[in-house]
Amino acid sequence: MRLPTSSQVFFTAASVLSAVQAAPGPTPLAAEVDNLVTRAFSDSPSGGYAPGRASCPSGPLVRNANDISSGEKDFLKKRQPITDKALTDFLNRASMVDFDVKAFMSSYSPTIGIAFSGGGYRAMLSGGGQFKAMDSRTPGSTAVGNIGGLLQSAKYVAGLSGGSWLLGSVVINNFTTIDRLQKAGNVWDFENSILAPEGALHIVDTTLYYNDLNREVQDKEKAGFDVSLTDYWSRAISRQFVNYTDGGPGVTYSSIAKSDQYKNAEMPFPIIVADGRNPGEEIISSNATVYEYNPLEFGSFDPTLYAFAPIEYIGSNVTNGVPNETGVCARGFDNVGFVMGTSSSLFNILITQLDSVGLTGVLKKLVETTLTAISAADNDIADYSPNPFFGVNPGINPSANTTDLTLVDGGLDGQNIPLHPLIQPTRKVDVIFAMDNSADTVRKNGELSNWPNGTAIIATYERAIKGSQNNGTLFPSVPDVNTFINLGLNNRPTFFGCDARNITSDTNKFPPLVVYIPNSPYTFNSNVSTNEMTYSASERDLMIENGYNIVTRGNSSFDQNWPACVGCAIVRREQERKGETQTAQCQKCFKDYCWDGTRNSAVPNDYNPTALVSAKSAAANGARSWGTAIIALLSGLVSAALLL
Template identity: 50%
Template structure:
């Protein structure tokens, strides 16, 4: 099957008239034209808010939401109808509230970081949630949840997934997994150090692969911009993620806003996340400024930077939120590989392993020379120079006096699930499906660390900026109570939060059908293992196709409806109450240190044994345990 792809609006870095460029300050709001395909007109200033909180969306996002929210009604109606919530007519309910869009459920999906493990685990979830996947709308399946969603965020490996879907015209996971003749997309068996197979995306051999990458980065340098390891790494990862010649060097993140399926609101709103590194520092803390990239803007809701620049014109010389009049504006800096690389800059070290690539002679020397300009403290950074936020909000902006905005992997502050953009009050997200493939434990399984980090940040008055998040227990409680093994809902009782907060449906990576805890830093994954981990992610999303809970689809539907019920004073159906009793964290703690390292066994095997069904053969059990030990040694 041929995978469709999008073309960037421009072939390379180019220059334009500064009159096209506007900046959005969250203190003095400035907006651009609602039509993303039209030339950007002069800014329309609005009165400053009474308090320094991020209190509104851009005009572009607001206009887009009107289309998207209406487009979610039909697939959501179908999704909820198939959930068959006992004693509740979901179709009639949606019909009754659809005249007021704010009463409709507003759904977000967040895909964690964690390298290929996170990409594949998240891919399994999105495949299960996508009504285009074969059998995903059968009884007990959750197909249509993706089409019902408004926002889709990704970080690091999860950012690869989100970026790859949108770089390929929001195609399906199945299409990317199966690929097409002559394509290297999602062929992870060859590491980015090796490059794609010789019949993939026009690359003839390894020498051509490296030469093309070096040439592309040199083009950026010749245009007057500094290069970084992220440039090389971002170009390399694009060969695996973008189904286009040479990994689509002309594709930009902002060009998503010009694609028909996005313009008409047929897709969710993609967001990638990165952290800011303050000048003169190397450590990232929970107080670090969180940046987001979306098709319209790059910036931060945090009360530090507190503003947004147009993604399309990043690379333009801004000062105090204005493009300098005596210079041209720039387009093309937001090359999609560079944006994905920014969110996952922790993986820059892959590119440093040149001696293991088999390169030799002039090409090896040239590659080593290109990378020799970066010192160790710069290995994990993605520089944005000129800094779009130079002399902007000088009193609070940590990079206001730096010519360079330094961004790093979005998970370095421990918020490895990209929740921050989805809990901003102006977006009013009701429920977030938090897909977590973090490697928190000794053997590479999640233990709630990311949720805990976001919760702790929401309690910090210096940085929370009006956000609210449900209470989250400590990591020991996650393990002791099995909250990192099966889905758990957090924030079920809206009365327990001071401000409106979304319901969190936590979906931790766990071994349903295969061991999916490969190392974050595995450089390659063969197709068989790739497919198995994607299938395991599908099993996480569906609880093993309903094997562990035949009512899981109904419970997912109840989670989607929960906040809408509250807003409309609708009595909660008894079936939903049963679901909440089963899946909501009850607030109890067990903070004792576990007696041994967390080592889960196959959940589907456990289900067969507990049901009295014939267990898998002993040989399978031995192989499973052996595999656990093997993976453990490799992590």
């Protein structure tokens, strides 16, 4: 998508910056740091952010979405014995009474999915603690009362927006651990803004940094690819999440499939989610085309596309999956930062936040003009041009005749938990552990209180029952947001879909049981604004610790049967298919945690949860927020142009 004249101010500023000598690369990482977080590796043929020419693989570059890919099937086949062993160990540690783990596992291999919601750094850090608790590599996570090994038992893991930053940070750095990310120093350091010093106006100190961002993005544009604000955002966030010089401008999402950890199926199959948005379209859960990125493919199961393309070759000029120039493709378009940046692109809300940055006078006017022009030009998106699905399924695909495919934040359709890829019937997922770190609650005075209230899971349920985009997916019933709050379902784990026969009598179509785990205060008031961009090391670690406590229920101090109840949820779908009765222990677990259909839709009082353990609070700093940091990027570019 080429920017119109009305937004030339942004790229005029950027082009002036390109004349400035680039900042030297960062000091090479010390060996001990590299040992903490194994480095990602560059895979783009250009060696940088720009995609490069490459030979095409044999066969078409698109397929119908009537099944998962053969590559995904091969991965799962290799992953199954690993998950079987891990799950056997987990169930044995879970102290399940009167349940024969060996007999169950000898006849069935459950498919577990884990989903991490969006919500900026709050979601990434709370989710990081949840991830850490489920990872058997975390010291102490397999002790009594813990749930370490659940991650190793999972076949799928998905993230969107802030959840994609968590997932991307781990898998692109060769499936590292949260512990290592915390200790590394060069990644997951949120003491300072990724885009500018406090106030965003220390232009002399930051001009060279902006020039580096601009140079990388302009390399892509000079190679013939359209760019948008998402490209700048992507290059900025990469520097915090990708362990490679300058945030790995040549590191691709498809490079995950070339890592030993993926080849050996040591990680769950990782999926990141974004939404398609046609020009001028308002996205809602019932109409959005939900796109997924996995290490092998990019596309959607939705009937408004129903196709996938090899992710390594998106950026190629194709018509109905056939290269326009025989044998000539592109590689490197799937930059991992661009994938994470696409899943977290929320620029259409930023124009309302100018006053909070402290900009005044001419500079404020320039930035305001720039943001307005970006939004008016539909450039508040991620531009996937050339469209990988040009000419594909024109009878159902609204983007089939457009050369641009435009994508936005994966939570803008309301489905802020990436459940969509995990409820596809072809993946046959038995249970989903859904981490909801959304910010939904609003006080009566209009202030955001930033706790989840079930909005995200409700959006997925409503999409499933409305039919037009559900592609045959089924989803358990869930109540309204008022019931979530009035019954405390947003303050503790809740199981949805405990009786699959209430959803369908076809045992071959049982949907997953969903274990909903909302953000709540255990040891830290983790309801930090989505816009918050800066965390001290202690605040970061307290957020992670609280996330650990959320998913373990305080190391089972609030319910000593919690690990067993997790096990009961995992095995339930196969028990139902076989007509087996639950053990007394599992029946009690389901009585304690299953939503029983009760509703209380009365308007609740302000939701102000009490800390389950003595909790601390993060220091709010709106001047260093997510939204204002994006504006800082623009003001930095514009201001530098004025000063040079």
